[in-house]
Amino acid sequence: MAKELAIYTSALTKQFDHHIAVHGVDLQVESGEVYGLIGPNGAGKTTLIRMLAAAEVPTAGDIYLNGEPLRHDRSSATLKRSLGYLPDDFPLYEDLSVWDYLDYFARLYQVHEPRRRQHLWEVLELVSLGNKRHSQIATLSRGMKQRLSLARTIIHQPILLLLDEPVSGLDPVARGEFREIIKTLQEAGMTILISSHVLSDLAELCTSIGIMELGYLVESAPLPELYCRLGHQHISMSVLHSPEHLEAALCQHPLVEALQVLPDQSVQVQFSGNAQDRAALLRSLVEAGIPLAEFHCTQEDLETIFLKLGHQQAS
Amino acid sequence: MALNGLDKLGEWNPQLFRELRGRLKPRNLLTAGCISLLGQLLLLVFFYSYLPHNLTNHANHPYCTGNHKGMVGTNQCLRDAAGNLILDWQRWWLEPFVCLSFIGIFALLVIGTYMLITDLAQEERCGTLNLIRLSPQSTASILVGKLLGVPVLLYLIAVLAVPLHLWAGLSAQVPLGLILNFYTVLIASCIFFYSAALLYSLTSSWLCGFQALLGSGTVFIFLRLGSSFLLRLFGGDSAGPTSWLGLFSPATAAIPFLKQSSPGFWILFLGFDGVDLGALQWFYLPLGTGLASVSFVILNYSFWTYWIWQALKRCFRNPNATALSKRQSYTLVACFQLMILGFACQKFSGNADGLRVTDWPSNHYYELLILNLLLFSGLIAALSPHRQALQDWARYRRIRVSSSKSFWNRPLVKDLLWGERSLALVAIALNLAITAAILVPWVLLWPAEANKGQALLGLVLSMNLILIYAAIAQLMLLMRTAKRVLWASGTVGIAILLPLFLSVPFIASGSIPGLWLFTAIPYLDRLSATKVFWGVLGQWSLVGLFSLQLTRQLRQAGASSTKKALLASR
Numbered sequence: 001m002a003k004e005l006a007i008y009t010s011a012l013t014k015q016f017d018h019h020i021a022v023h024g025v026d027l028q029v030e031s032g033e034v035y036g037l038i039g040p041n042g043a044g045k046t047t048l049i050r051m052l053a054a055a056e057v058p059t060a061g062d063i064y065l066n067g068e069p070l071r072h073d074r075s076s077a078t079l080k081r082s083l084g085y086l087p088d089d090f091p092l093y094e095d096l097s098v099w100d101y102l103d104y105f106a107r108l109y110q111v112h113e114p115r116r117r118q119h120l121w122e123v124l125e126l127v128s129l130g131n132k133r134h135s136q137i138a139t140l141s142r143g144m145k146q147r148l149s150l151a152r153t154i155i156h157q158p159i160l161l162l163l164d165e166p167v168s169g170l171d172p173v174a175r176g177e178f179r180e181i182i183k184t185l186q187e188a189g190m191t192i193l194i195s196s197h198v199l200s201d202l203a204e205l206c207t208s209i210g211i212m213e214l215g216y217l218v219e220s221a222p223l224p225e226l227y228c229r230l231g232h233q234h235i236s237m238s239v240l241h242s243p244e245h246l247e248a249a250l251c252q253h254p255l256v257e258a259l260q261v262l263p264d265q266s267v268q269v270q271f272s273g274n275a276q277d278r279a280a281l282l283r284s285l286v287e288a289g290i291p292l293a294e295f296h297c298t299q300e301d302l303e304t305i306f307l308k309l310g311h312q313q314a315s
Numbered sequence: 316m317a318l319n320g321l322d323k324l325g326e327w328n329p330q331l332f333r334e335l336r337g338r339l340k341p342r343n344l345l346t347a348g349c350i351s352l353l354g355q356l357l358l359l360v361f362f363y364s365y366l367p368h369n370l371t372n373h374a375n376h377p378y379c380t381g382n383h384k385g386m387v388g389t390n391q392c393l394r395d396a397a398g399n400l401i402l403d404w405q406r407w408w409l410e411p412f413v414c415l416s417f418i419g420i421f422a423l424l425v426i427g428t429y430m431l432i433t434d435l436a437q438e439e440r441c442g443t444l445n446l447i448r449l450s451p452q453s454t455a456s457i458l459v460g461k462l463l464g465v466p467v468l469l470y471l472i473a474v475l476a477v478p479l480h481l482w483a484g485l486s487a488q489v490p491l492g493l494i495l496n497f498y499t500v501l502i503a504s505c506i507f508f509y510s511a512a513l514l515y516s517l518t519s520s521w522l523c524g525f526q527a528l529l530g531s532g533t534v535f536i537f538l539r540l541g542s543s544f545l546l547r548l549f550g551g552d553s554a555g556p557t558s559w560l561g562l563f564s565p566a567t568a569a570i571p572f573l574k575q576s577s578p579g580f581w582i583l584f585l586g587f588d589g590v591d592l593g594a595l596q597w598f599y600l601p602l603g604t605g606l607a608s609v610s611f612v613i614l615n616y617s618f619w620t621y622w623i624w625q626a627l628k629r630c631f632r633n634p635n636a637t638a639l640s641k642r643q644s645y646t647l648v649a650c651f652q653l654m655i656l657g658f659a660c661q662k663f664s665g666n667a668d669g670l671r672v673t674d675w676p677s678n679h680y681y682e683l684l685i686l687n688l689l690l691f692s693g694l695i696a697a698l699s700p701h702r703q704a705l706q707d708w709a710r711y712r713r714i715r716v717s718s719s720k721s722f723w724n725r726p727l728v729k730d731l732l733w734g735e736r737s738l739a740l741v742a743i744a745l746n747l748a749i750t751a752a753i754l755v756p757w758v759l760l761w762p763a764e765a766n767k768g769q770a771l772l773g774l775v776l777s778m779n780l781i782l783i784y785a786a787i788a789q790l791m792l793l794m795r796t797a798k799r800v801l802w803a804s805g806t807v808g809i810a811i812l813l814p815l816f817l818s819v820p821f822i823a824s825g826s827i828p829g830l831w832l833f834t835a836i837p838y839l840d841r842l843s844a845t846k847v848f849w850g851v852l853g854q855w856s857l858v859g860l861f862s863l864q865l866t867r868q869l870r871q872a873g874a875s876s877t878k879k880a881l882l883a884s885r
Contacts, residue, residue, distance in 0.1 A: 015710070017703065017795070055445055057633060059707045072633060077451035085449060091442030095337055104336070107329035108450040152446075
């Protein structure tokens with residue numbers, strides 16, 4: 001049976017004056033997925049997320065979250081409780097302590113005692129801010145503030161998380177910590193939609209990727225499918241003797257798109273198959289008696305795919 | 316214990332909990348307590364210094380108990396058997412009592428509104444208001460939390476002053492019922508003004524740093540000058556529709572104290588006036604001075620507070636929404652007309668010979684026009700959608716297709732009459748029709764000697780101009796500039812005020828009577844019927860022109876970007 005859709009949008013459009021920020025987006029995110037939204041600045045990611053969070057009224061189109069229609073000002077309290085939204089500017093009450101801030105939002109989201117206290121501790125532990133609970137927010141570092149904002153987003157245990165650029169401006173260590181938190185949340189069963197410019201992070205975290213360009217969702221697919229379909233694999237091989245036999249064998253293989261013999265006698269192959277195809281290629285070469293000394297595969301990363309695809313589709 | 320109480324309060328209203336948590340800190344509590352107690356002490360010392368201390372300096376004094384002598388309000392000072400001055404303590408206590416009452420009114424309303432506007436504006440600026448908006452809490456719960464929590468230190472200062480205020484009142488022999496009436500009215504006025512402050516703050520973020528000062532400044536001016544100025548200017552000593560404005564001043568409930576008080580220095584100093592409820596009638600029913608009048612004041616506050624909350628509910632969740640829906644506006648306008656018309660129906664009780672010309676109901680005609688101008692100015696602001704909403708409407712309204720052939724069921728007609736994002740012009744016109752439906756029968760019921768025809772023509776001219784203002788505002792709100800609200804309010808403001816200011820100097824000379832045709836309060840005494848006819852025709856032409864321009868601009872806005880690009884490439 002197909003998984004239930006956590007997010008479903010149909011022809012979702014947002015127009016600001018003459019600028020169409022989001023153009024007829026049909027988005028489908030399955031429950032339990034970590035969906036990464038990528039695109040250049042001004043592609044419409046933030047506007048799309050804001051509409052999903054009911055912070056922006058769509059000009060046209062429909063949004064369904066967990067099967068329930070989202071109406072900007074008339075959504076049910078249950079639907080609002082199932083949503084966690086972290087905006088890119090992560091607003092905070094600087095005058096409050098960490099504990100009071102989270103306690104306030106837990107109350108806003110109707111988390112009652114004795115569950116509330118327990119949740120607060122759990123969330124503070126998760127974002128590693130337990131020892132800072134009495135500190136005033138104004139005194140925290142940027143990384144801590146961002147983690148606190150994430151804690152605020154999950155304090156009511158939403159089933160759908162919308163994270164808009166959650167790691168922007170963080171150093172690599174803080175980003176790593178953030179990644180770990182998101183992995184934990186995914187393991188807890190939350191559906192997460194995350195937008196970011198740090199594509200390596202998304203490649204590590206996401207199960208599916210959506211690419212936005214000029215307001216259009218130009219691509220949306222599970223990450224492995226995206227790699228398979230759009231990302232080239234490069235296999236570098238070297239043999240003990242001259243590479244003529246290898247070259248001849250590779251030329252006949254249907255999944256080899258291009259090959260190049262490098263000055264050091266190694267061969268660079270652009271390959272379009274999947275892991276099984278790769279294994280079959282290796283087996284066939286060995287069976288053909290080619291004395292392989294090296295067989296190493298590299299995959300085009302998300303950034304390359306994005307750079308190729310985003311501009312191509314939009315233009 | 317206190318923490319437990321706060322915790323329980325937080326379960327009921329998290330927003331109130333947050334506000335109290337942030338404000339009720341020992342240092343703040345101490346400061347508030349000191350301000351209140353020191354202020355009360357200073358007030359008592361100040362009035363104590365006015366007491367006569369010996370006969371050498373004070374042979375006569377307002378607080379002495381002897382026969383009236385010398386200046387108005389002063390009495391001869393007498394001594395008791397022990398040689399001490401016999402003082403009228405009842406009269407003395409009245410002064411700090413009334414003074415505290417007025418300080419309470421000003422502090423609570425002016426400072427309270429300032430605090431609320433600033434707080435909400437700051438939350439909007441920081442982005443935290445958006446997070447609260449998205450929570451499952453109801454609008455009412457969040458805004459009640461703000462209303463009770465943000466001015467909490469001000470409440471504390473006021474509550475600490477209540478014992479002295481009560482003591483002073485009872486010592487001055489003011490009946491406890493009157494004092495309680497005053498508290499009730501003060502609380503109702505706080506709810507009204509604070510709700511209005513919240514609405515103002517949500518809808519006027521374009522004023523930026525000027526927002527709080529302008530808001531609380533307006534409240535101050537209204538309390539200090541507004542009601543009394545309007546009453547004197549248009550109503551003279553008699554009651555009329557503008558007396559309704561005075562009902563919004565909590566000083567109204569303090570009037571009985573004023574009457575009892577000596578002509579103290581502070582009345583002159585404050586120059587404060589209110590509405591004498593005893594002289595007021597509503598549809599010929601006297602409001603009286605007792606519980607009935609206070610109930611009327613409370614009802615008036617409750618009624619308008621209800622409408623403010625309707626607007627708050629809309630604007631809080633969606634800051635881009637119009638403050639009122641078109642449907643709501645029709646009810647509001649009908650209620651408003653009935654309310655002010657009630658004050659235009661005052662029964663003359665002075666001259667036994669019959670009705671004097673000055674006592675005709677037509678005497679209140681101009682007051683009604685002024686109040687309607689104020690109402691419709693607000694209504695234009697509350698109903699006119701901005702550029703984005705209009706563009707969305709113009710572009711996507713065609714998606715909703717109706718098979719109905721009937722005129723009233725056509726999508727465009729429905730949109731213009733009830734729709735959320737459509738033009739406000741038709742709704743304003745319908746509201747004007749509702750106004751006319753209520754005011755025209757009233758004019759027709761005037762005595763035969765009154766100039767009914769002129770009044771009806773004036774009504775037509777005034778309504779046409781209001782429609783023109785609405786069209787101008789809508790055109791300005793369609794402009795491609797970030798400051799379109801400023802442009803709209805500025806242009807409409809000039810269109811309303813400039814002809815008025817120019818007309819007034821020429822009333823006496825009558826040199827340019829035609830100027831009155833350009834004001835929403837037309838004074839037609841010196842204008843010929845032909846001129847008025849041409850005036851009406853001119854106004855209709857303007858309405859037509861503006862409507863055409865609006866339609867053209869909306870068509871442009873509604874055209875798709877692709878179509879525009881294609882046209883441009885040709």
